Amino acid sequence: MSEERNAIPLILTGVGSIIVTVGSLWYYGYLHFAKPEDALLLSDFTMLKTLPGEDYKVALSPAPQVAQCIDGVLVLFDTQQKGLSGVLVDRKKQAVRCMGQDTPRQEK
Structure with missing residues (x-):
């Protein structure tokens, strides 16, 4: 029983989770991207x-x-x-x- 799984949905889920996490942290002020003028x-x-x-x-x-x-x-x-x-x-x-x-x- 060798089933091959499609890895593309797993990779897209992982990348999407990271993007949503970083976006949420930035929105609520826990993450700040410093700029030179700061x-x-x-x-x-x-x-x-x-x-x-x-x-x-x-x-x-x-x-x-x-x-x-x-x-x-x-x-x-x-x-x-x-x-x-x-x-x-x-x-x-x-x-x-x-x-x-x-x-x-x-x-x-």
Whole structure:
């Protein structure tokens, strides 16, 4: 009893399942396809050094990014583009740390 099965329906079902799964994850926001314009460069941010007795001016409208301290590292979230977040780093790609929380330590 050697029956040969047609593999084409099985292959089409598998490919269709993958497409529907990826589409559902993307639709509900669990999957984000990054584009080059989504990236925020460090050069887009400037630190204003505050000195005692000196005034500095900033815009009244807030930036579309919000920062949160997670595991001792400053993480930026973009409020305009859903799912876009990143770690604030310096020129040497070192993460900017937060005060008031324990910083992660490398175990030896």
